[in-house]
Amino acid sequence: MLHDPNRIYVFDTTLRDGEQVPGSQLTTPEKLIIAEALETLGVDVIEAGFPISSPGDFNSVVEISKLVTNPTVCALTRANKGDIDCAAEALKYAKHPRIHTGIGSSDMHIKFKFNSTREAILERAVEAVKYAKGFVEDIEFYAEDAGRADNEYLARMIEAVIAAGATVVNIPDTNGYCLPEQYGAKIKYLKENVKNIDQAIISVHCHNDLGLATANSLAGLQNGARQVECTINGIGERAGNTSLEEIVMALKVHQSLDLHTAINTKQLYPLSGMVSRMMRMPVQANKAIVGRNAFAHSSGIHQDGVLKHRENYEIMNPEDVGIDQSEIILTARSGRHALKHHLVRLGYAIDRIDLDQVYQRFLELADAKKELKDDDLLQLMGAKAEEN
Ligand code: KIV
Ligand code: ZN
Numbered sequence: 001m002l003h004d005p006n007r008i009y010v011f012d013t014t015l016r017d018g019e020q021v022p023g024s025q026l027t028t029p030e031k032l033i034i035a036e037a038l039e040t041l042g043v044d045v046i047e048a049g050f051p052i053s054s055p056g057d058f059n060s061v062v063e064i065s066k067l068v069t070n071p072t073v074c075a076l077t078r079a080n081k082g083d084i085d086c087a088a089e090a091l092k093y094a095k096h097p098r099i100h101t102g103i104g105s106s107d108m109h110i111k112f113k114f115n116s117t118r119e120a121i122l123e124r125a126v127e128a129v130k131y132a133k134g135f136v137e138d139i140e141f142y143a144e145d146a147g148r149a150d151n152e153y154l155a156r157m158i159e160a161v162i163a164a165g166a167t168v169v170n171i172p173d174t175n176g177y178c179l180p181e182q183y184g185a186k187i188k189y190l191k192e193n194v195k196n197i198d199q200a201i202i203s204v205h206c207h208n209d210l211g212l213a214t215a216n217s218l219a220g221l222q223n224g225a226r227q228v229e230c231t232i233n234g235i236g237e238r239a240g241n242t243s244l245e246e247i248v249m250a251l252k253v254h255q256s257l258d259l260h261t262a263i264n265t266k267q268l269y270p271l272s273g274m275v276s277r278m279m280r281m282p283v284q285a286n287k288a289i290v291g292r293n294a295f296a297h298s299s300g301i302h303q304d305g306v307l308k309h310r311e312n313y314e315i316m317n318p319e320d321v322g323i324d325q326s327e328i329i330l331t332a333r334s335g336r337h338a339l340k341h342h343l344v345r346l347g348y349a350i351d352r353i354d355l356d357q358v359y360q361r362f363l364e365l366a367d368a369k370k371e372l373k374d375d376d377l378l379q380l381m382g383a384k385a386e387e388n
Contacts, residue, residue, distance in 0.1 A: 005226075006258050006259050006260060007226070007260060007261075007262075008221060008226055008227070008228055008251060008259050008260065008261045009044040009045065009201065009203075009226060009227040009228070009261075010042075010043045010044050010045070010227075010228060010230065010244065010248065010261050010262070010263055011043070011044065011045040011047065011074070011203060011227050011228065011229040011230070012038050012041075012043040012045065012046055012047065012229075012230060012231065012232070012244060013047040013205075013229050013230070013231055013236070013241065014034065014038070014231040014232045014235065014244075014275060015031050015034060015035065015046065015047060015048055015049060015060070015064070016047040016048065016049050016050055016076055017047070017229075017231060017236045017237060017241050018231035018232065018235040018236050018240075018241065018275075018279075019031075019049075019279075020236065020237050021235050021236065021237070021240075021279065021281065023280065024235065024279035024280060024281055026278060026279065028056065028059055028060045028063055030278045031048070031049075031060045031063075031064065032060075032063055032064065032067055033274070033278070034232075034271075034274065034275060034278065035048065035064045035067055035068055036067060036068070037267070037270075037271050037274060038068075038071065038271070039068045039069075039070055039071055040264070040267060041263055041264055041267045041268070041271055042261075042262045042263045042264045042267075043071055043244075043263070044071055044072065044227075044262065045071055045072040045073075045074050045098065045227075046064065046068060046071045046072070046073055046074065047074045047075075047076065047100065047229075048060060048061040048064040048065070048073050048074065048075060049061045049064075049075060049076070049090075050075070050076040050077070051075050051076075051077075051083075051086045051087045051089070051090035052077065052078075052082065052083045052086040052087070058086065058089075058090050061073070061075050061087075061090035061091065062090050062092075062093060065090070065091055065092070065093040065094035065097070066093045068095075069095055071096070072094075072096040072097070072098045072138065073091060073094040073095075073096065073097060073098070074097075074098040074099070074100050074140065075087035075090055075091050075097075075098075075099060075100065076100045076101075077099060077100065077101045077128075077132070078101070078102075078103070079101055079102060079103040079124045079125060079127070079128035080128070081131055083101070084099060084101060084128065084131055084132045084135070087099050087101075087132075088132070088135035088136065091135075091136065096138070097136045097138065098136065098138040098139070098140055098168075099132040099135065099136055099138075099139055099140070100140040100141075100142060100170070101128045101129065101132050101139065101140075101141060101142070102125070102128070102140075102141050102142030102143060102144055102170065103121055103124055103125050103128070103142075103143075103144060104121065104143075104144045104145055105121075105143035105144060105145060105146050105149040105153070105154055105157055106144075106145035106146070106147075106148040106149040106150075107149075107150065108145065108148060109144060109145045118153055121157075122156065122157050122160055125141065125143075125157055125160065125161050126160050126161060126163075126164045128141075129141055129161045129164040129165050129166050130164045130165060132165075133164070133165040137167070138167050138168075139165055139166050139167055139168075140166065140167065140168035140169070140170055140203065141158075141161040141166040141168070141169050141170065142170040142172055142205065143157055143158065143169070143170065143171060143172065144172055144174050145172070145174040145175065146171040146172055146173065146174070146186070147171075147172065147173030147174060147175060147176075147177045147178045147182075147183065147186075147206075148175065148177055151186060151189045151190075151193075152193075154171075154186075154190070155189065155190055155193045155194050158171075158190055158194050158197070159194045159195060159196060159197075162194070162196045162197070162199050162200045163196060166200055167200055167201070168200055168201045168202075168203050168227060169190075169197075169200050169201070169202055169203065170203040170204075170205050170227075170229065171186065171187065171190065171202060171203065171204060171205070171220070171225070172205035172206070172207075172229075173205070173206045173207060173213075173216055174205075174207060175207060175209060176206065176207035176208050176209025176210055176212065176213060176238075176239060177209070177210070178206075178212070178216055179210075179212065179216075180212060180215040180216050180218070180219040181219070183204075183206065183216040183219050183220055184216075184219030184220060184222060184223045185223070186220075187202060187204070187219070187220045187223040187224055187225050188223040188224065190202060190224075191223065191224040201225075201226050201227050202220070202224060202225040202226060202227070203225060203226075203227035203228070203229055204216070204217045204220035204221065204225045204227070204228050204229065204242075205229035205241070205242075206220070206229075206241070206242045207236065207237065207238065207239065207240070207241060208234060208236075208238075208239040208240045208241065208242070209238060209239045211239070213234065213239075213240070213241060213242040213243070214234075214242050214243060214246040214247050214250065216242075217230070217242045217247050218247065218250055218251075221251075221257075221259055222257065222259075228242065228247050229241070229242065230242040230243060230244040230247055231243065231244060232244050232245070232271055232272055232275040233245075233272050233275055233276060233281065233283055233287070233290065234246065234287075235275070235279065235281055243287075243288070243289070244263075244268075245268045245272060245288070245289040245290050245321065246288050246289055248261050248263045248265060248268070249265065249268075249288075249289050249316060249320075249321065252265060252316070252320070253315055253316055265320050265321055265322070266319070266320065266321070266322045267322060268289060268290060268321045268322050269290055269321050269322035269323050270322050272289075272290035273290075289321055290321065294323075295314065295318040295323055295325075295326035295327060296326065296327040296328075296329050297313060297326065297327070297328055297329065297338075298328075298329040298331050298333060298334070299333045299334075300333050300334050300335030300337075300338065301335075303328050303334055303335060303337060303338035303341075304335050304337045304338070306326065306328070307328070307337050307338065307341055310326070314326060328341055328342065329371060330342060330362075330366065330371065330372040330373075330376075330377070331366055331370060331371050331372070332363055332366035332367045332370075334362075334366070336355055336356075336359050339355070339358070339359055339362055340355060342374075342377055343358075343377065343381070346374060346377060346378065346381075348381065358380070358381070361380055362377075362380060365380055
């Protein structure tokens, strides 16, 4: 059913799972701006919200459905008719609508969240998919807490919902519990033990409680999943979701995996900034791909290496993620090579400068100021620096 077996579908849930972050709620106009940017980025699916949760969320799903043309617009529901009716209504303007319904699959959730039994939950799952199928063709089923679910039961559940009409089956590690080997093995188990698995796309949805969301998603994709659920900057419940920019760049850098997305990676950095600003969630400086320091080199050894050949200390091009160029930060750890690089950039005729002498003065200033900017260098050089 897939034309290209190595194509990875990117399902962005910034506006649903991501927006669950406390203090980061967005207005509908803000969500529309982000949805438009996600379309330009090239995501395949936008999870626009959970329509039953509030009139505002319902309205956002309606407006996003009207706005975007290429991506599928997806709305979340629990496994009940009221949620599904509401999602179907919210999606009625979508060119490519998808209902994302599901229920807990771990014994923990079955017992302590639903006070139910495996068989009763399996029946509810199937009923929900059949009911949703009455509204739209494209149905994604999520087996919540699949990361901790018993594989044999999970496989039965997945087989039953595919038979009921699910087109995508989402295997969430809801609590970010799994190790990459465990999560990868779970996906492999489903590939090998669910008879009708080829009639659906397997989706990975990983949380970052142990800092393993991206690694787990990658393990899932390597074992046969073909959709990845993620958010810009990895925002989301608790420690967040798989970061879109990390998973996309991991696939791009490791071409030997032969898995590719349709993401226009040059949009990653601007979109990261937009989401951070609108959601009032600063991006940590050392965040992979989009953090302030992701392409900044500050130790003398690294600066020297990167100035000799960029790839000595860079595994990807900053331009590929929308950053103009990597940065050589001037601190007391910098060497002459880095200082020279900045002086040349500022237009100094380096062969007319006593670099050793300037470097000594540079170190004194850098020890006092920690990081030197262009203004500091200009001041350091003063009028007398260009000797002769
Ligand atoms: O983490 C999770 O299990 C979810 C589902 C609702 C898809 O976000
Ligand atoms: Zn989630």
